[in-house]
Amino acid sequence: MQLNIRNEKPHDYRRVEELAREAFWNLYFPGCHEHFVIHKMRDHADFIKDLSFVIEVDGEIVGGIFYTHSKVVAEDQTEYQTISFGPVFISPDYHRQGLGRKLITYSIQAAKEKGYRAILTLGFPYHYEPYGFLGGKKYNISMPDGKFYKGLLVLPLYEGALEDLSGYVVFSNALEVDEEEVDKFDQSFPPKEKKVQESQREFEKAASMLDE
Known part of the structure; x- marks a missing residue:
């Protein structure tokens, strides 16, 4: 199995969207919108092209990761x-083969090298957590409602990156x-059936879990 991670190119777009649709369909709610999010974000000012990668197995794209700018807003409105x-x-078709781990690790390293x-x-x-992410509460970073949720995860990319900093996160629109x-x-x-399934209930429960 020959693996390759590289930046996404325009000729990859449709294939990536098809794969994203397959991967997310009915996972978090009936149907999915991730394929459209990817389609739309490529033209957005917050899109980070340099950190958007696809992973190939034997020359075929089997996954992708996409980055956008976000910010932490402090009490005094410093961003x-x-x-x-x-x-x-x-x-x-390629789950449980460690490909996601390789892709995420590669992108984190690229983000470190770019000084984010x-x-x-x-x-x-x-x-x-295996990559070093911890709940936002550990870094005094909340969601915009001021609450700390277990699902908000934070990874500083250099020593002291989040020292003396607190506030709420704003993700890209x-x-x-x-x-x-x-x-x-x-x-x-191609048409696909929207269904209710167990993973959706799990996601709903996890998304509302407070870090107390």
Whole structure:
């Protein structure tokens, strides 16, 4: 198995969107919108092209990771620039082969080399703790509602990056989409059935879990 991680190129776009749709369909809610998020974010001012990678197995794309600018806003309204990843995915056909780990590790290293302060993301803690992410509460970083959630995960990229800093995170609005836009975009793909499944309940529960 020959692995290669590289920056996404324009000719990859549709394939990446198809794979993202496969990977996320019915995972967090019936259907998915990640394929449209990726499609839309590429033209957004917050998109970080240099940190958006695809992973190939034997020359075929099987996954991707995408970064956008985010920030932490302190009480005095000072803004600290950070970055965030998501969507990140591996094709369901290639799960449990360590490819996601390779892709995330590679992108973190690239972000360190470019001198970014910290990565903030939302997800299941057990997915990201192995890379050194900790809950936002450890760094005095909350969600905009001022609450600390277990699903807000933070990774400083250099020594002292988040020292004497506290505030709330603001993620890029590149990640926000309109249901109608998603449905319209989705019509250009083969039809798939939207279903309710257990993973959606788990996600809902995890997303609202406070770090107390």
